[in-house]
Amino acid sequence: MLNPDFPFSYDHYLAHPAGLGSVPAAAYGTEVAVIGGGLSGLVAAYELMKMGLKPVIFEADQIGGRLRTASFPGAPDVTADLGGMRFPVSGRAFYHYVDLLGLSTEAFPNPLAEATSSTVIELAGKRHYATTEAELPEFFREVARAWKDAVNDGAAFSQMQDAIRARDTRRIKELWNALVPELDEETFYGFIAGSASFRKAGFGHREAFGQVGFGTGGWDTDFPNSILEILRVVYTDADDGHRSISGGAQRLPEALWRDTPSGLEFWPEGTSLSSLHAGSPRGAVAKIARAGDGSLEITERWGRVQRFAAVVSTCQSWLLSTRINTEESLFAAPMWTAIERSHYMQSSKTFVMVDRPFWKDIDPATGRETMSMTLTDRLNRATYLLDNGPDKPAVILLSYTWNDDALKWLALSAEERVELMLHSLAQIYPGVDIASHIVGAPITVSWEADPNFMGAFKANLPGHYRYQQRLFTHFAQDGLPDSQRGIFLAGDDVSWTAGWADGAVTTALNAVWGVVRHLGGTSAEGNPGPGELLPEIGPMSLD
Structure with missing residues (x-):
């Protein structure tokens, strides 16, 4: 980074x-x-x-x-990371201390990541199942290409990444100092909407980009933020190669x-x-x-x-x-x-412990996993499946949301949040009885409600x-x-x-x-x- x-x-x-x-x-x-x-x-x-x-x-x-880990009642070894939970390998100053202190890490199951056995993208009521990016419909590859072209045409993306990999500070500053005056007052959405690639593709591609995004999922809650914030993330691969700290x-x-x-x-x-x-x-x-x-x-x-x-x-x-x-x-x-x-971003997470990683069961009718890492335009937005090993209690992050999506949960109790999340997931996975696998009480957090934080993190x-x-x-x-x-x-x-x-x-x-x-x-x-x-x-x- x-x-x-x-x-x-x-x-x-x-x-x-x-x-x-x-x-x-x-x-x-x-x-x-x-x-x-x-x-x-x-x-x-x-x-x-x-x-x-x-x-x-x-x-x-x-x-x-905000590196806060909670344990489920009665199961101290089954944990949920309420704040930071995935850390890009490009964050080498961070990993200096991880390595120094002998902490172990494991690949985080982001959408379509190598550690993720399957991903479901559900938009506008249509469900797409994939184990690799190549299995997604061509439409999603068009969205990805439009984003890649936008940052190359408007923000020297490939040139900047080459300079960063070479640690060529003179070239990095030359490129960046030319972009800052031009883009400081541009929103993320304004940048993509004004790009030739997304103008050509049309609104549907911009909408899907916001819902599904790149790397870690949908980024439309970042649309009002400065495009400079986003460029810093993608230039340095902060949106990719994520690992979590074991325990x-x-x-x-x-x-x-x-x-x-x-x-x-x-x-x-x-x-x-x-x-x-x-x-x-x-x-x-x-x-x-x-x-x-x-x-x-x-x-x-x-x-x-x-x-x-x-x-x-x-x-x-x-x-x-x-x-x-x-x-x-x-x-x-x-x-x-x-x-x-x-300017602080709001953030909400809700976790449940389940008896085992049942999502790996194969549906005999389809030959697919019963449930997958899920990106959706429904209330949940993103659902992550966190496996602790076969036949061991596992964790589902039912919903990970930001800003307006996070505020929708703010007034609700943990149980009310879970009920709504299960309702949404039932539309995506009809016939899968997620609730029957839940053990004990849920864990939830809304960082904007904590008086010692008042938000998850700053985004300019x-x-x-x-x-x-x-x-x-x-x-x-x-x-x-x-x-x-x-x-x-x-x-x-x-x-x-x-x-x-x-x-x-x-x-x-x-x-x-x-x-x-x-x-x-x-x-x-x-x-x-x-x-x-x-x-x-x-x-x-x-x-």
């Missing part, structure tokens, strides 16, 4: 034997507040600890953030919390983030302010106050104004505008490039007045690839670089950090 806005090789940076940098010995043990115990907060805290600093993590709920995505932040890395500065062997916190992070943050001595003062929900030399805020940016009383002078007015203009609207540039580059603070230094933003919504865990990791590394510099430290010799290369290959300015 070598992002065209800032094509910095974070995977090479992490793998360098010299490490990420160091702070002066006088700074060892300095406490740095980390707000949020999700993946970004844990990565930042982990790397700061390795350098001899003392991260203090504040978490309002549980370690993991659930939350295992990664939990492993970072417990791990005892070797070769620590200052701290004795056996030190972990957990041990530095006596086994539990601090509570929710109520207020952030500048203290009289220039330090940053954190007030917890129940009144405890502590001062810090630096703060890394990894919570979703809206929370800095809606849930945390953040002193206004800590950010310039344009930064507050960028924070407030963040047209014209938001300037806001994203301000958020992303804020970690380089040499040009800021003293009153605005020392607080660093991180998290996937600060990244250019919001919604992908790789962005949570890379912005955490940016914040680590910023903290180290703020405390008088430097990058490792021969391994320049993101701040050193920001002037050379950083995001262009539209102002």
